[in-house]
Amino acid sequence: MPQIEIDTLKQEGRFPAYVAKPEGTPRAAIVVIQEIFGVNRGIRQKCDRLAADGYLAIAPDLFWRIEPGIELDPDVPEEMQRGLDLMGRFDQDQAISDIEATIRAARAHLPDSGKVGVVGYCLGGRLAYMTAARTDVDASVGYYAVGIDGLLGEAHAIANPLLLHIAGDDGFVDKEAQAKMHAGLDNHPRVTLHDYPGEDHGFATEIGNRRSPQAADKADARTRDFFATHLG
Template identity: 35%
Template structure:
């Protein structure tokens, strides 16, 4: 049985109540478990993200999905492509430096949870793929970052490749070769930046952007999604167990 619900994450213990944000949590019934932080697409923490959290919990992981738009529009979520324009507008105004502050508080929060074994990975999609990359490059608690990270078609990873040398955990990248928002040249730049890292892999799919999102029919590619998810689960098992 998987238990689910929302909880608050405090950004600064010395700040006011407003310095907290919500995270959806799915807890497996297997005792202390490795945790996986799921980072949202521009659609927010919606049915797609909550279902992925339940799937992870069903596979024995503590899943935590933070609301990364909380400073802009708390509680925002869209259930299909109709929210794309609004979500992209919010993403354009997301302060990535503050996002790193929030993710640092989140990592400390997750590692302190009694349900967590102490090992924490991340999986992010689109905007969340960029956040998962920044989680790996820039988030440290007590000098220690996450233990693994997976970036699905991170829309801004190629803009921050100067940080690639700071990745100190195993990592996967998933990209569609027909992505409407990320060019093949930008994907190639990511591959070049991590080419000397045997613990980092870049996978390509015969698909477009957001191929994993089953809430967005015009983007979803079931074959690519299933293949990437299988690789993601195997990677998380190998790195977080």
């Protein structure tokens, strides 16, 4: 499995990241941010799809400090619970530091003018929002991000384009939270929200029972267009 090692910003360690490379020179790079299930087969397939579209795709192991190399299947109840338990031990601020280190590593693999985006799912969707607010990443996409209604105070810091896909019947993001997201972000000049009525959390996963093909294809097409516009 192709991997690279990335130095933390404070040089206190290194962590692995799955990498998928396109043929020829990358048009840009995209950091793929995991769900609570680690860099599993579905996340690797997301990277592979981006590489097929011409991007350098890198998925850092953000659980490396607590459960390095973990890969979980959300369709297995015990593994779903294990992912939730890991989430409870996870330092999200530290994760943003590791994502920023990954962005820097990605830029080092690109020509001087190369841009870097991020795309995240579930927990990764929340982290994509935080990355947009706290780093200089060029463009960000979050799928069914959790807890954004509690992070709206950071919206003023979002300087580059952010796209959020919202599952209308998300079991982890209720209607009240969705309404707060719209109230806080609809008028933001750099943020675009898309709703998917009737869809549940995880609808755009590559594999497994949560996938809803029609909605997944629609969201992924919007993501492709967004990255083509803002990354090249």
